Amino acid sequence: MLQIESLSLTFHGHDLIVDSELELNYGRRYGLLGLNGCGKSTLLTAIGCRELPIPQHMDIYHLTREIEASDMSALQAVVSCDEERVKLEKEAEILAAQDDGGGDALDRVYERLEAIDASTSEKRAAEILFGLGFNKKMQAKKTRDFSGGWRMRIALARALFMNPTILLLDEPTNHLDLEACVWLEDTLKKFDRILVVISHSQDFLNGVCTNIIHMQNRKLKLYTGNYDQYVQTRRELEENQMKQYRWEQEQIASMKEYIARFGHGSAKLARQAQSKEKTLAKMERGGLTEKVARDKILVFRFTNVGKLPPPVLQFVEVTFGYTPDNLLYKKLDLGVDLDSRIALVGPNGAGKSTLLKLMTGELAPLDGMVRRHNHLRIAQFHQHLAERLDLDMSALQYMMKEYPGNEEERMRAAVGKFGLSGKAQVMPMRNLSDGQRSRVIFAWLAYRQPQLLLLDEPTNHLDIETIDSLAEALNEWDGGLVLVSHDFRLINQVAREIWVCEKQAVTRWEGDIMDFKEHLRSKAALSD
Template sequence: MAACGDYIRTEFPSIDDDLYKYVEGILDSSRDDFEDGDEVYEAIGEVLHEVADKPEKEVRKICRRLLAMLKGTPDGELHVGNDKRNNGVNKVLNAPVNLGAMAATLEDQVEDIKSIWVTTRDDGSKVDAKKLEKAEAKLQQKLEKRVGGDSGSVNRNVNATVALETASASQMTSKKDSRMEGKGGVNRTQDIRIENFDVAYGDRVLLQGADLTLAFGRRYGLVGRNGLGKTTLLRMISSKQLRIPTHVRVLHVEQEVASDDTSALHSVLECDHERSELLSREADLQSALDQGGGDSIGEELARVYEAMRLAEVDKAPAKASAILSGLGFSVERQAWPTKSFSGGWRMRLALARALFSRPDLLLLDEPTNMLDIKAILWLEKYLQSWPTTLLVVSHDRNFLDTVPTDILYLKAQKIEAYRGNYDQFARTKGERERNQQREFEAQQAKRAHVQEFIDRFRYNANRASSVQSKIKMLEKLPELKPMEKEGEVTLRFPEVEALSPPILQLNEVSFRYDSSGSNADFLFTGVNLTATLQSRICIVGENGAGKTTLLKIITGKLSPTRGTVHLHRNLKFGYFSQHHVDQLDMRVCPVELLQNHFPGKPMEEYRRMLGSFGVSGDLALQTINSLSGGQKSRVALALMCAAMPNFLVLDEPTNHLDIESIEALGKALEVYQGGVILVSHDERLIRMVCHELWVCGDGGVRCIEGGFDEYRRIIEKELEAQKS
């Protein structure tokens, strides 16, 4: 590959690193599959044309040269002739071959072989529906016989009626795969390949004929618009509704840890079943030995000790404690029983257990939602050295730029795979889309030109053969589709009237929840905060430092223990709480929700309000329960803005929004004419919107000079000190 790399750099000196890595990755991964220079050109030709304005003939020559380097063949031995598969070398048969007889013989020998002489295509107009149903029924019976009572088998009846709240998956498995799994673990690869599968949620088909490949040891970021089925796909994998090798251990962090008397540290340790079994066995053998057991007991105990040494049982508590500490559990809190933690902290415990147990495939769904910025930075560093396979759904752009080695993109009921982090994915995807559109436009121009010739000489007897040739050529052209761009997400906050300052002032504000407590019980003291309609303030800090409490004091939901809050008489807050989405009436549709809260307006007005936040068309008439988390968040934002606030107080508004919606939220807040105070852990949104950074912690609230960069530097310094 080094020679190929040098050759590419020589021929295309202007190629950037991302495209170079992309081309190099394709050549490296497909070197054994390429059979001629044309196949290399089909794989990377478009990218090379984009890099340099070279004629097609020259780029094809370069591709043939690259193939020669990959195959270790002297360039002179690669020829372009009529027989491209044999590099131009004509092979002479000793005797004529009857292809029909050969095909019949092979079909008798192998039950499911496909003809290698006939190219078939999917043509729905020529399929007999009844015959197809019978064939599928026979195939279903054969598959059921093969897999027998396997608990991992999937429901293959795609047309089964499913309740709205449930999801179903179907997957066609090849006979080869069934035989491999039937050999009792002969194929022990840790790679996962799920081919040609469907996923449906109620009567909505989320994925159809999709393929998913997860190579062991790689970290995959699963991205796509809200409502396309990312979370559902994770659940299908973890529930074994999609067929994966039975020896692959899968863990999906979805539910919080049970609330009981088990300490946080012990809760993490007990998920290592091998360690628990070894310790239990050691205790039993030691008891037997104390009671006068013989030499056999001592020998077995020695074997258990050796197994404990290999499993590093003695190091487990330190490892578990380090993980808990990174996720925000102090040494003191690690000894607390799980029942003393809130739901959010028990979700952190579930994440800690997963990180400690190290399954073969770890599934994470929005892991940063429950974490503060310090814990997110720790998790990013921890996952960068994750030893097994990781599949994570996230809408945190910075997290996706830092953790994944690959991006899986859900679009149009398919999964597209891209090498690299999110930033590389965005560039490569844009390049692909531009190339696809150019190729489509070029083909359309060619079609129009040929069609013009056909129409002009259709009835000219002298040109009949040329016309027929052109018609056949048109029929053979592949069916290219124009680039379908996803609709851009736009959010619009209502216009507000200017207010003369002062707008909002907090003077020497202190707060504690227990009014009879001591000074040590204060959450924060001496807070002085001034805000105007031009303010863009972000409040950050560790969980429990008082960020949400401060917002509630600002909006009047809590009264300060000491100090005063001065507000402009015409100031009207729009408050978006972390739990705002959960408090929506899930039984009604978004239009009805607005009608119930703001009755008496025309239907068009409710539609307009929802449309300002990307909830339009049929989406506005679906029950809120059936919407994705991000769509619910946009409904909640629309409900908040229906009251026409002139100062927005937003507590973690990005928790369920997809990347495009977060980008749209940032742009909308930039042009909003009212004031903004924001609590968020999304680094990209903070950098887009906020001009001031207030840090909650150590019993106070202070302004950070240097903004988010300085805050990040402080956190990284703390993490380094914690690590040492």
């Protein structure tokens, strides 16, 4: 067990946590929650760098970046991190070469090697990589031949393989598809040491966590149970707190009124007034109940666009591959209208993002045709938009540059619709959090008033509350939506149909996304 009392944490002169306590117990899996920018990642880093008093015998692994690009294969990259094993094997070699054959010392080394299961380490590493979507061929591929997202998966595999005493994961599902998310959830729920995870996926937190740590008002508050249980407990605690707060305020108001009316009256009434004054002072000394601090929830708003007669977007016998001998899609026939609410699912590499690019016209089919309504405006959100932002500019300057000829007030309102106000609109975007930058991109997309939104992993870097606001805004909006996401809950909130991309085809899944999750589970032979 790890207990840190009177914990304070500052970042660039800002207090993130003041005089709070943190308790981490063996065998527990903690979800760390809090609004964007409250300092969750900074807290993980402080634990990972041992800026907090953590006993040396507790080894910590904090997953912060993708594996370095080198000539090592994915499998080697995972196994090579096993420094202790490599060191022990060398030690055993030296001891065995001694005249006495190593004696007790060698026995101890072999015992330790057995404990960390050295002979099966390659098999274990291969199983972890397979769960994260690497087939045999990919496991043998050099790490420098993988994209950043896949190298992040290798780093995640390494973290799981090391099986440290304290494992710290910050948004581990960000680079995963639904299959890998299901596998990771099932793997982590069996993790029997100390896990602290930051995740914006409620579904994932429900599957993995035994406790929730909530960061709010510079304090850490511990809840027992998974995400849903935390929501319920917090609601009950806050209701009781508000009841107590209102009762106290009523008492105070009536005492103050009595004192004001009778404090200078007859001796008897003045005495009663004095005693009420004492009661009041005693209440204040004992500490009054604070009013519940509501989280500032940000509302998203998309402008309604009216109707276009269908078909708005039609694929007629579309065939596509990046090379003619390696086709991703064969003779696709499908249609998207303004009342479509579609989630695309399927393994990584099946072509979900490619399908979106065929819809926008960024890619052209090898055969067949994509028909778009003449007046159709499409906007697409994807991860790489953030890379195009000029971080020296403010959000406001960026919008003025992208949409010239508009007065400043109008651009302020456009950014304000996505929860960026005041200072955040005018400071350089490099000082904004990733979540705030995502909002700038949403404001930029929404200003084009698209009738069809294509969202490719829109939830990365958004917190849970913001994802709920996004879902609400999408449900209130009248345009068409095609979504690619690894967030089961968002899909559940907004999608009316599920399309599965695999085996060069797109087929409609009969059932909802939770049925699909169970299907993935049984396909991977994972059971509770």
